[in-house]
Amino acid sequence: MNADLAKRVRFCTTLPSLPAIALKIIDLANDPNTDINTLCEHIVYDAALSAKILKIANSPLYKSRRSATNIRQAVSLLGTHTVIVVSLSFSLTDSLVKKSGNLPVLDSHLFWRRSIATALACRALGEKLKKTCLDDLFLVGLLQEIGILVFCTVMPEEYAPVFSSTNDHDTLLMREREMFGTGHDELGYTLLKQWHIPDYIAMVCLSSHGQPEPKALEPTLQACAATSRYLADYFLNPHAPEKLGQLSQAARSWLDIDESILIDVIDIMKEGLRAVEDLFDVTIHQPSEASGILTAAKELLTIHSLSKVKELEEKSYRDGLTGAYNRGFFDESLKREFELSIQHQLPLTIAMIDLDHFKRINDTYGHIAGDGILVTVTRTILGQIRQDDTLCRYGGEEFALILPGTTLAVSRQVTHRLKEAIAAISYHSENNSTISITASIGVASYMQDINQFKQPADLVKAADSALYAAKSEGRNQIVEWQNT
Numbered sequence: 001m002n003a004d005l006a007k008r009v010r011f012c013t014t015l016p017s018l019p020a021i022a023l024k025i026i027d028l029a030n031d032p033n034t035d036i037n038t039l040c041e042h043i044v045y046d047a048a049l050s051a052k053i054l055k056i057a058n059s060p061l062y063k064s065r066r067s068a069t070n071i072r073q074a075v076s077l078l079g080t081h082t083v084i085v086v087s088l089s090f091s092l093t094d095s096l097v098k099k100s101g102n103l104p105v106l107d108s109h110l111f112w113r114r115s116i117a118t119a120l121a122c123r124a125l126g127e128k129l130k131k132t133c134l135d136d137l138f139l140v141g142l143l144q145e146i147g148i149l150v151f152c153t154v155m156p157e158e159y160a161p162v163f164s165s166t167n168d169h170d171t172l173l174m175r176e177r178e179m180f181g182t183g184h185d186e187l188g189y190t191l192l193k194q195w196h197i198p199d200y201i202a203m204v205c206l207s208s209h210g211q212p213e214p215k216a217l218e219p220t221l222q223a224c225a226a227t228s229r230y231l232a233d234y235f236l237n238p239h240a241p242e243k244l245g246q247l248s249q250a251a252r253s254w255l256d257i258d259e260s261i262l263i264d265v266i267d268i269m270k271e272g273l274r275a276v277e278d279l280f281d282v283t284i285h286q287p288s289e290a291s292g293i294l295t296a297a298k299e300l301l302t303i304h305s306l307s308k309v310k311e312l313e314e315k316s317y318r319d320g321l322t323g324a325y326n327r328g329f330f331d332e333s334l335k336r337e338f339e340l341s342i343q344h345q346l347p348l349t350i351a352m353i354d355l356d357h358f359k360r361i362n363d364t365y366g367h368i369a370g371d372g373i374l375v376t377v378t379r380t381i382l383g384q385i386r387q388d389d390t391l392c393r394y395g396g397e398e399f400a401l402i403l404p405g406t407t408l409a410v411s412r413q414v415t416h417r418l419k420e421a422i423a424a425i426s427y428h429s430e431n432n433s434t435i436s437i438t439a440s441i442g443v444a445s446y447m448q449d450i451n452q453f454k455q456p457a458d459l460v461k462a463a464d465s466a467l468y469a470a471k472s473e474g475r476n477q478i479v480e481w482q483n484t
């Protein structure tokens with residue numbers, strides 16, 4: 001990390017310091033020998049914390065059949081690890097919310113609302129994915145954005161324009177790295193280490209801002225933490241399709257989970273919402289809003305998955321290299337256009353476009369240059385045709401163009417333009433060669449008055465034979481099929 005910034009964090013006097021109870025709990029968390037007696041001793045001395053621990057032991061979040069009436073019962077119901085982590089969550093939130101007050105850059109209430117929503121999201125993800133460390137997940141969710149608070153405290157003036165330039169978390173992180181050479185992930189990690197927060201928690205807060213790793217057999221804390229940020233952003237803005245899109249993508253790339261699982265997680269969040277709001281004294285959603293979240297999510301997710309299906313369908317019709325439609329799409333489109341032509345007595349023209357001496361180009365400049373030319377030719381043709389026309393990659397270096405409602409005479413203008421535009425291409429290869437290319441074009445037209453074609457394949461065959469003639473007559477020319 002930027003050494004100057006690390007120093008500023010270390011010596012910053014305005015950063016919230018931790019109260020005695022939080023420091024003691026961190027000591028207990030770092031001590032593998034902490035037992036139930038020592039833990040209870042420390043908790044009972046802090047009235048506010050004792051009340052919270054009792055409350056949580058009896059809260060629906062822990063679904064226990066027994067109820068706890070004193071700290072010892074609460075600790076034995078929850079277990080020492082849970083009590084330590086939960087106490088840490090409470091004492092950190094309590095002191096930080098109170099001490100950070102209203103910073104000039106940051107509305108600290110909104111910041112904690114989002115942090116607690118992230119904690120709730122992280123825990124809910126863990127619950128759905130059957131993780132056992134739900135309290136660790138809660139704490140990680142709570143602390144993973146603490147670096148933003150550090151930026152706002154240590155360098156409010158420099159940070160203000162960066163922070164207010166975007167409401168998107170990923171963009172913010174990128175801009176911080178550009179401007180300050182470090183992001184809130186690293187700054188947060190520095191603070192957590194300074195506070196001696198157990199390393200496994202601090203590390204997850206840091207690594208959840210990285211890139212998704214190859215899917216582990218078990219969902220990792222890091223993957224849950226990363227996804228929880230997007231989940232919280234969506235939970236706080238349940239009517240924003242862009243937040244849902246980001247969530248859906250993060251859930252897939254970090255955890256390999258789909259929309260139906262996300263619905264269940266949102267449901268778990270909704271169930272735990274009141275208890276968490278009550279425990280942390282914060283309002284995430286008014287009760288009237290909360291009931292609508294699940295319905296909104298279901299509606300939006302349905303729309304989202306439908307558009308995903310459309311996208312997939314669209315992909316299966318496209319050629320991977322050039323993005324032009326593929327042969328399968330050509331066959332279907334031509335069949336449809338042929339029927340429409342007959343039905344409405346409209347002309348239909350197709351042009352087969354084949355690049356000349358393409359083998360020579362591959363042999364001379366290599367396949368990568370050959371691929372680049374195919375992409376450039378596609379772009380060039382697409383720039384010359386109407387929206388209703390369909391360009392397909394028919395095979396290797398051959399393209400097929402469907403021109404619905406177009407007579408042979410009109411198609412002449414189009415094919416001529418195409419031939420010239422392709423011949424004008426000057427492709428610059430990686431090794432600085434400038435490559436030119438020409439194309440031969442065979443055209444065939446279906447017209448109602450000359451009822452020469454019985455089916456689409458006949459039209460293709462005719463255009464192909466015209467193309468063959470264009471090749472044999474010297475290439476770089478257009479030949480129209482003649483009914484002789």
Ligand SMILES: Nc1nc2c(ncn2[C@@H]2O[C@H](COP(=O)(O)OP(=O)(O)OP(=O)(O)O)[C@@H](O)[C@H]2O)c(=O)[nH]1
Nearest residue numbers: 354355356357358359360362367370371396397471
């Ligand atoms: N780079 C690249 N080359 C391809 C691709 N598909 C087909 N080709 C090449 O295109 C060349 C076509 O060669 P030929 O069928 O002999 O045709 P031509 O060299 O263009 O000669 P004419 O058509 O007679 O002018 C072959 O070398 C194929 O390997 C592709 O996706 N990328």
